Amino acid sequence: MSVLLVAEHNNKELKPFTLNAVTAASQMNTDLHAVIIGNNCGDVAKKLSELPLVKKVIQVEAAHYENFVAENFAPVIVKLAENYSHVVCSANTFGKNLMPRIAASLDTSQVSDIIKVISADTFLRPIYAGNAFATVKSKDPKKCITIRPTSFDPCESSGGSAPIEKAEPSEEFSNTKFVKREEIKSDRPELGTARVVVSGGRGMQSGDNFKLITSVADKLNAAIGASRAAVDAGYISNDHQVGQTGKVVVPDLYIAIGISGAIQHLAGMKESKVIVAINKDGEAPIFSVADYGLEADLFEAVPQFIEELNKLNTIQK
Amino acid sequence: MKILVAVKRVIDYNVQVRVKEDNTGVVTENVKMSTNPPDDNAIEEAVKIKESGKATEVVAVSVGEEKAQETVRKALAVGADRGILIKADGILEPLAVSKLLQKIVEKEKPDLVFMGKQAIDDDCNQTGQMLSALLNWPQATFASKIEIKDKKLEVMREIDEGLETIEINIPAIVTCDLRLNEPRYASLPNIMKAKKKPIEQINASDLGVDTSPRIEQIKVEEPPKRKAGIKVKSVAELVQKLKNEAKVI
Numbered sequence: 362m363s364v365l366l367v368a369e370h371n372n373k374e375l376k377p378f379t380l381n382a383v384t385a386a387s388q389m390n391t392d393l394h395a396v397i398i399g400n401n402c403g404d405v406a407k408k409l410s411e412l413p414l415v416k417k418v419i420q421v422e423a424a425h426y427e428n429f430v431a432e433n434f435a436p437v438i439v440k441l442a443e444n445y446s447h448v449v450c451s452a453n454t455f456g457k458n459l460m461p462r463i464a465a466s467l468d469t470s471q472v473s474d475i476i477k478v479i480s481a482d483t484f485l486r487p488i489y490a491g492n493a494f495a496t497v498k499s500k501d502p503k504k505c506i507t508i509r510p511t512s513f514d515p516c517e518s519s520g521g522s523a524p525i526e527k528a529e530p531s532e533e534f535s536n537t538k539f540v541k542r543e544e545i546k547s548d549r550p551e552l553g554t555a556r557v558v559v560s561g562g563r564g565m566q567s568g569d570n571f572k573l574i575t576s577v578a579d580k581l582n583a584a585i586g587a588s589r590a591a592v593d594a595g596y597i598s599n600d601h602q603v604g605q606t607g608k609v610v611v612p613d614l615y616i617a618i619g620i621s622g623a624i625q626h627l628a629g630m631k632e633s634k635v636i637v638a639i640n641k642d643g644e645a646p647i648f649s650v651a652d653y654g655l656e657a658d659l660f661e662a663v664p665q666f667i668e669e670l671n672k673l674n675t676i677q678k
Numbered sequence: 679m680k681i682l683v684a685v686k687r688v689i690d691y692n693v694q695v696r697v698k699e700d701n702t703g704v705v706t707e708n709v710k711m712s713t714n715p716p717d718d719n720a721i722e723e724a725v726k727i728k729e730s731g732k733a734t735e736v737v738a739v740s741v742g743e744e745k746a747q748e749t750v751r752k753a754l755a756v757g758a759d760r761g762i763l764i765k766a767d768g769i770l771e772p773l774a775v776s777k778l779l780q781k782i783v784e785k786e787k788p789d790l791v792f793m794g795k796q797a798i799d800d801d802c803n804q805t806g807q808m809l810s811a812l813l814n815w816p817q818a819t820f821a822s823k824i825e826i827k828d829k830k831l832e833v834m835r836e837i838d839e840g841l842e843t844i845e846i847n848i849p850a851i852v853t854c855d856l857r858l859n860e861p862r863y864a865s866l867p868n869i870m871k872a873k874k875k876p877i878e879q880i881n882a883s884d885l886g887v888d889t890s891p892r893i894e895q896i897k898v899e900e901p902p903k904r905k906a907g908i909k910v911k912s913v914a915e916l917v918q919k920l921k922n923e924a925k926v927i
Contacts, residue, residue, distance in 0.1 A: 455837075457807075458819045461811070462807045462817065464813040466811050471804055473801065493898050493900050495897070498894040499893050537817075542839065545839070600839060605801070614920070635926050648907075650904050652908070675926065
């Protein structure tokens with residue numbers, strides 16, 4: 362039987378991680394269908410149909426799908442799942458919220474946050490904040506899988522022309538009402554997909570000092586990250602948090618400034634290709650994962666770093 | 679209003695977890711155990727709601743081996759009124775736990791069920807959502823702010839893009855983020871008092887739920903190690919290395 366991928370989008374565009382999820386899903390079975398649930402999302406359905414790995418698109422539209430409420434999404438996916446062996450989506454807040462609701466309705470034990478497809482029923486996933494990797498085999502007839510997007514490459518996004526079928530919406534779940542979403546708009550690259558991430562921790566000492574992080578990020582066209590300590594202290598908003606309970610990032614370059622490197626933070630960034638740590642505590646655990654460590658007071662080192670970057674004049678685009 | 683709070687006993691968040699030599703799991707012998715951190719936030723929130731006069735009873739429930747009683751006892755020490763321990767051995771998947779909790783919900787009839795958004799051992803992030811599916815209740819996951827409005831809750835949720843606010847009718851499930859509140863410490867007198875609070879023990883097998891694993895754990899391994907890095911002496915050296923050696927700037 363085929364694989365059903367749940368596309369993540371905002372009714373205007375596909376979310377970039379949908380492409381990574383398509384890659385992962387196609388490794389379970391190449392007969393891959395994608396479902397898009399939303400409101401006035403025809404343009405996105407078309408984009409989805411252009412992904413060469415997608416063999417069929419199922420489009421479900423209704424006003425109550427406008428805001429991606431899991432209680433509305435789950436019944437329609439559960440119904441469609443009759444014809445599929447796997448239901449797959451990304452393990453970000455969208456998929457984490459939605460997939461267990463589908464899995465429980467299908468009486469399936471979900472496999473969360475996989476980083477590798479070993480076979481159609483066997484997967485690799487990190488446990489204990491990435492301090493161990495478990496190889497697990499799902500014995501359920503239907504499998505519900507969420508994938509860690511940064512562990513899979515994005516698929517080709519053009520050249521395909523899959524048929525688009527419409528499916529009936531399910532009834533609205535009346536006990537949950539969407540009120541509002543406060544998205545922080547930024548011209549910077551998205552944290553999850555940025556080539557360079559510059560992160561600050563408790564060592565920044567204040568939200569105002571985060572402008573040092575911003576300056577470095579400007580020079581390198583980087584996304585801005587933060588440790589949980591920095592978010593808890595109110596230096597920066599929650600959408601910047603990197604770690605076990607925040608975002609997992611795998612950039613080419615991760616610069617950790619004033620971050621001690623708690624297990625929970627390392628879980629979110631230690632797969633980065635090159636890690637730089639700037640911290641005045643030479644014993645800080647962040648140095649154990651850093652390719653290049655600089656033991657220094659960040660308030661002296663970071664302005665110098667910005668100056669050196671200015672000299673290089675290599676603003677990356 | 680009655681609030682049921684689910685708490686899990688896990689390896690303490692400060693412990694460096696080690697994989698067993700035979701690759702069957704991680705070492706749990708002689709390792710410090712404590713309450714799953716966001717479950718502490720769930721208890722704290724329930725107790726705060728009770729203190730504000732909007733709830734009459736807070737019941738803490740845990741599923742696991744006999745020793746999980748300590749986790750329930752800790753919840754009692756910070757303000758839960760009574761406890762329930764569902765005794766079960768071996769690996770319990772979130773689906774099995776949510777089915778057991780469903781039985782407790784049917785018996786206790788709480789208005790709200792709180793728990794942490796994710797357990798830091800298996801990192802599944804499933805149980806709350808599964809329980810709400812089984813009960814067909816609304817779910818407010820990753821909650822960082824809860825406001826009670828009569829028979830409704832307004833919940834602010836942490837999502838990848840920022841923050842989202844939803845309104846849900848009671849009865850409902852809320853899974854708590856670490857930023858929801860600042861969990862209190864148990865005072866010594868309250869720890870003593872908690873020893874007298876009742877904990878009902880129920881065998882999972884008596885609840886008529888099949889808890890056998892659906893997922894076979896084939897092996898557990900150490901993740902690949904990063905090769906050791908170097909310390910640079912100056913910012914200039916750092917920039918030179920990043921440019922010429924790592925070639926990332």
